[in-house]
Amino acid sequence: MTNSPSIGQAFTALSDATRREVFELVAERPRAVGELAAQVPVSRPAVSQHLRVLKEAGLVEDEAVGARRIYKLHPEGIAELRSYLDGFWSRSLRAFKAVAEAGDKEDR
Template identity: 45%
Template sequence: MFEDESETDDAFRALAEPRRRAILRLVATDELAAGEIAAAFDVTRTAISQHLTVLREAGLVSERRAGTRRMYRARPEGLDGLREFLDAMWSDALDVGRRLVEAEAAGDERTDVA
């Protein structure tokens, strides 16, 4: 059903951790060095590095080297599987709601006729 469910699962797991979501927000619009990202948090650089590795392996951020620095930027396409999953769930929920409303309306019409 979905492009690659293992990639979607990896993205969900990566984003389950609040700090990773915050990191993704930081690099959503700007490419930042690992040190700049780490400066935004009250944890060690090693911890941020580990979070960045999880995000990179899940396909949610890209990494490029600029001299001795590692630069990170969000990969919007990394969210495609999540978006597809959530869109399908929302669509299914709307279909169920529509059927319930239609069934209720059909029941009301039968009551009016009697």
């Protein structure tokens, strides 16, 4: 229960293509902002803004190293999202199957 970011924030964060790209680069290995900006077709401030969204969603964290800031994954936030999704899919599909079986019954 640290700063439990809403699930909506995580979806929103990952719904933008550029932001997903940044996130995947960070996932490969920790990187500084300038390095990320070099791999992506937008300016450095834009990357900075994307990183802020990802950070507020609990998906990445940053660490100051001299004048640079190194961004890396925030595994706890990711695990949290992951387990939420697992529950979400299970619930949904369970309900779906329940309805399907009830439908079978009626059809007979």
